[in-house]
Amino acid sequence: MSGHCDGGLRSNIEPNCLEKREIMKKTLNKMAILLLLGGVVFTAQATTPEEDRAAFVKHYKFRFPDVPMEEYPNGAYAIDKIGRENWEAIEEFPPYEPFIDEGQEMWDTSFANGKTYKDCFSDGPGVASQYPRWDKKQGMVITMALAINQCREANGEKALKYKKGPIVPLLAYMAFESRGQVTNVVIPEDDPRAMEAYEKGKKFYFTRRGQLNFSCATCHVQNTGLKVRTEVLSPSLGHTTHWPVYRSKWGTAGTLHRRFTGCNRNIRAKPMKAQGEQYRNLEYFLTYLSNGLELNGPGARK
Amino acid sequence: MNMRRLPSVILLAVIMAVVAAPTVAADAAMDPKAAEVMKQIDAAEAARKKAASVESEWTTTGKLIKKARAAESKGDYDKALGLAKEARLQGEIAYQQGASQSELRIPAYLKY
Amino acid sequence: MTISRIRLAQAASGLVLLGTCLVAPAGASEGSSVVEEGKGIAFSRSKGNCLACHMIEGGESPGNLGPPLIAMKARYPDKAKLRAQIWDATTVNPDSAMVPFGLHRVLTEEEIDKLVEYVWTL
Numbered sequence: 001m002s003g004h005c006d007g008g009l010r011s012n013i014e015p016n017c018l019e020k021r022e023i024m025k026k027t028l029n030k031m032a033i034l035l036l037l038g039g040v041v042f043t044a045q046a047t048t049p050e051e052d053r054a055a056f057v058k059h060y061k062f063r064f065p066d067v068p069m070e071e072y073p074n075g076a077y078a079i080d081k082i083g084r085e086n087w088e089a090i091e092e093f094p095p096y097e098p099f100i101d102e103g104q105e106m107w108d109t110s111f112a113n114g115k116t117y118k119d120c121f122s123d124g125p126g127v128a129s130q131y132p133r134w135d136k137k138q139g140m141v142i143t144m145a146l147a148i149n150q151c152r153e154a155n156g157e158k159a160l161k162y163k164k165g166p167i168v169p170l171l172a173y174m175a176f177e178s179r180g181q182v183t184n185v186v187i188p189e190d191d192p193r194a195m196e197a198y199e200k201g202k203k204f205y206f207t208r209r210g211q212l213n214f215s216c217a218t219c220h221v222q223n224t225g226l227k228v229r230t231e232v233l234s235p236s237l238g239h240t241t242h243w244p245v246y247r248s249k250w251g252t253a254g255t256l257h258r259r260f261t262g263c264n265r266n267i268r269a270k271p272m273k274a275q276g277e278q279y280r281n282l283e284y285f286l287t288y289l290s291n292g293l294e295l296n297g298p299g300a301r302k
Numbered sequence: 303m304n305m306r307r308l309p310s311v312i313l314l315a316v317i318m319a320v321v322a323a324p325t326v327a328a329d330a331a332m333d334p335k336a337a338e339v340m341k342q343i344d345a346a347e348a349a350r351k352k353a354a355s356v357e358s359e360w361t362t363t364g365k366l367i368k369k370a371r372a373a374e375s376k377g378d379y380d381k382a383l384g385l386a387k388e389a390r391l392q393g394e395i396a397y398q399q400g401a402s403q404s405e406l407r408i409p410a411y412l413k414y
Numbered sequence: 415m416t417i418s419r420i421r422l423a424q425a426a427s428g429l430v431l432l433g434t435c436l437v438a439p440a441g442a443s444e445g446s447s448v449v450e451e452g453k454g455i456a457f458s459r460s461k462g463n464c465l466a467c468h469m470i471e472g473g474e475s476p477g478n479l480g481p482p483l484i485a486m487k488a489r490y491p492d493k494a495k496l497r498a499q500i501w502d503a504t505t506v507n508p509d510s511a512m513v514p515f516g517l518h519r520v521l522t523e524e525e526i527d528k529l530v531e532y533v534w535t536l
Contacts, residue, residue, distance in 0.1 A: 213399065
């Protein structure tokens with residue numbers, strides 16, 4: 001294009017310039033279509049976990065510009081001022097405290113064979129930031145709850161249930177001992193199955209399901225901060241930092257996978273098995289999103 | 303055969319015939335509808351499982367099938383038929399829902 | 415158009431008018447009860463549960479995921495479009511968070527008809 005014709009806004013355009021502009025317009029249109037197609041192809045392509053995490057961070061920063069990153073482990077209370085006041089009052093006498101004490105007792109009590117949890121978790125109880133992690137030998141995502149049961153079974157003890165019951169205090173104690181550690185999920189590059197597990201978890205997160213046709217993202221990305229009835233929808237950044245949670249609605253403390261189950265039921269989707277492959281992969285993806293956020297479990301929620 | 307036993311054998315036969323007759327008649331009468339109900343329940347169960355195979359089963363579908371079975375066992379075939387049909391349709395839509403999302407699609411509201 | 419056709423059309427519209435006149439009084443009373451039933455469906459937690467996401471005048475503790483249900487006639491001059499939105503909003507916007515009440519059989523077609531009548535009055 002000649003510089004002479006570039007002054008598109010001038011009224012005295014030469015006729016051949018108009019022609020040129022017409023060609024230019026068509027070319028631009030074609031380019032736009034190509035770009036659009038490119039864009040579509042691009043979104044269909046797999047994004048890296050770091051790109052995923054960055055997109056989530058950007059999304060929430062745009063939506064809640066005044067909320068600093070370190071607030072996200074507090075869930076909906078990072079963005080809901082009224083709910084936060086109640087929560088801070090509850091946190092003065094934390095309802096999860098008895099669970100921590102009970103869990104410590106379990107930790108200190110030896111199995112029938114004389115061994116203890118310490119024999120499995122050589123770094124001690126404060127190891128929450130090491131989970132979930134990819135286990136190359138087993139070819140699956142290992143969560144802390146699963147590791148506890150693998151330890152028990154290796155020592156001739158019965159596996160604990162995954163949603164409620166005695167596993168909760170043990171997890172609460174271990175979470176408490178891990179406070180201050182930073183979420184650091186690693187997707188090892190020496191085993192492509194690890195990335196596959198992450199991708200599966202991501203796929204689960206974005207898939208609309210249930211009669212109500214919601215995905216995790218519908219509530220926790222698209223509509224975060226808005227209310228279903230009086231419930232403020234929480235951001236996914238920070239979703240995994242504070243488990244197990246004492247939930248007033250439950251009247252007790254429960255696990256992350258119990259919460260997954262409840263979320264799925266709310267949208268009338270048949271829940272997956274607690275600690276089954278789908279939920280473990282979801283935990284892998286979801287925890288990755290919180291990389292860099294401080295662990296603050298156990299938690300209390302409405 | 304011992305002749306002294308004959309009267310009791312005849313009596314037994316008569317009793318059996320009397321008891322059995324209406325049952326057989328009733329069975330024959332309700333058979334088509336009951337069979338249709340069972341067919342519909344089986345179809346609903348198959349649809350539910352198909353939805354589950356793509357991890358897309360709804361909580362509502364199994365409940366409908368349970369209710370359909372309960373209605374069937376009470377002989378309320380019309381109700382059972384309606385429930386089973388609804389369950390089957392739900393299973394089919396749930397399958398569609400899952401199958402149509404076999405590829406990951408990042409929603410437009412999340413910008414990379 | 416031939417004259418006979420025009421006559422036919424006139425006759426037909428006359429019939430329609432006559433029909434409307436005959437039906438109108440019954441329709442009016444039925445209409446208000448349909449609206450009432452629609453309101454019941456909208457407010458019921460197990461049916462429409464519209465208040466979970468929408469503010470509706472007279473409804474308690476509404477959510478705000480969706481827009482407030484006001485000025486519906488202005489927003490949906492075409493009632494059919496409103497019905498389509500309730501039936502399955504994802505056909506217009508694949509990322510719509512709205513429950514596809516018709517497609518997913520949360521409500522029956524009859525219930526949706528009643529709901530539309532009510533929502534259109536808002």
